Structures are given as C-alpha cells and as structure tokens.
Amino acid sequence: MLEFENVSKSFWTGKQRKVILDRATFRVELGNSLGILAPNGTGKTTIINMMAGLEKPDEGKITRTSRVSFPLGFMGGVVNKHTATENCRYIARIYGLDPDYVEAFSRWLCGIDEYFDMPVGTFSSGMRARFSFSLLLALEFDIYLIDEGMPATTDAEFNRKAGTILRDRLQSATVIVVSHQAQTLEKFCRSAAVLQGGQLHMFDTLEEAKQLYDYSHQG
Numbered sequence: 001m002l003e004f005e006n007v008s009k010s011f012w013t014g015k016q017r018k019v020i021l022d023r024a025t026f027r028v029e030l031g032n033s034l035g036i037l038a039p040n041g042t043g044k045t046t047i048i049n050m051m052a053g054l055e056k057p058d059e060g061k062i063t064r065t066s067r068v069s070f071p072l073g074f075m076g077g078v079v080n081k082h083t084a085t086e087n088c089r090y091i092a093r094i095y096g097l098d099p100d101y102v103e104a105f106s107r108w109l110c111g112i113d114e115y116f117d118m119p120v121g122t123f124s125s126g127m128r129a130r131f132s133f134s135l136l137l138a139l140e141f142d143i144y145l146i147d148e149g150m151p152a153t154t155d156a157e158f159n160r161k162a163g164t165i166l167r168d169r170l171q172s173a174t175v176i177v178v179s180h181q182a183q184t185l186e187k188f189c190r191s192a193a194v195l196q197g198g199q200l201h202m203f204d205t206l207e208e209a210k211q212l213y214d215y216s217h218q219g
C-alpha cells in the first residue's frame, strides 16, 4: 500500500507559487494499478518522485508499506564512471538481492554486448534507457512507478522483450503510471485519476477519468 495524507507540494518560481498538490489524500492498494492523467508541466514527475521518496512533500505524510520502485528511467542511482556490471551488483546489494542474478538478468535483457562492461557514461541515450529499464525489471518490487509509459528506445527487439516481461510482472505487481495521454494508461491500469487543481480525483475506471480529463483539458 502507498498512501498520501494531506500532502501539499508547491514550487516558488520567483514570480508565483506553482501548486502541484494541495492537501491531497489518496491510497493505492496492491493489485489495483493506477493511471494518473495530467497535462504536461502540472507535476507528474514531482508526484512520482514523491511516491519513490526522491522528493519530500512540503506538508503531509506519505506512507509505504510495500516495496516501491524508483521511477522507470531514473538514473540517479547509477554512477557514470562505473560499468553496468558494477552498478548492477552494487544496487542489488543495496536492495538485499543476489548480485549474480541481478547482473545476469540485466545483462541478458539489456542486450548491449560488451558495453555492459564499459562505464555507463560511454552509453548512448538509447543504451542508458535500456540499461535502467533492465535494472528495474531485475529487481523485485510490489509497486512499479512509471513516468510517461515505456522508455522510448528505438530497438524493437528490446521493446518486445521488455514489454513481455513487464506485462508478466504486472500479473503479480502493481503499477502507477503518470501520463498526459489516456492511451498510455490503457495497457496498464485498472483505475485512474485526474490531477486537477492540486487534487487527484480518483475513478474506478479509466473511461470515467478520461471524461473529466477531456472535458477539463481538451474540450
């Protein structure tokens, strides 16, 4: 379970206060994957980062009773001057997992051959995306956090392999996806929410959420 209680977050831009969340309260239960619809620039990344514990709320309480992933695509825990192998093994140890397994799984899924033993700083952006996604799937979480859908890699073979594993994982795990597009959420989510005026409005179905979203933002 992941719960926000009266969580507020805003940024001061130098001119005005940009409100992301205003005393928002909601809860995500295991087994009930959630899609959050929000237009660009309204705070999707900030909310996902707060869920992951990478950013703190200004006020309120965030409770995690399940293993919550880092956001898909997040490279903050990866050290550029170290190889993919070293990074994998180090991160596996942090999470108390078997480094041999995590390394072997990421190496296989990533499919970047000898680059896996080169410093991550030498990777192309596509390779970096593949590496961070492979690493995320090598680790075991109860709740996976995804910002704007699958990473945009141009490698069809990788997208197919990673997509299949992610779908399998979703049989037992829960996913929270934030996106500005309802289409991205269709593949993953049972229920959906719309971010509006600093509140998350929760709906039982994506269809209901879409109606509010289309009406408010596109209509």
Ligand SMILES: Nc1ncnc2c1ncn2[C@@H]1O[C@H](COP(=O)(O)OP(=O)(O)OP(=O)(O)O)[C@@H](O)[C@H]1O
Pocket: 011, 012, 013, 018, 020, 038, 039, 040, 041, 042, 043, 044, 045, 046, 047
């Ligand atoms: N540290 C910060 N200081 C000031 N403003 C910030 C800070 N971080 C984010 N913002 C602002 O808060 C708003 C929300 O940012 P965020 O990155 O969470 O939005 P987003 O919905 O993920 O955007 P996008 O879809 O464009 O990636 C933006 O206007 C952004 O400029």
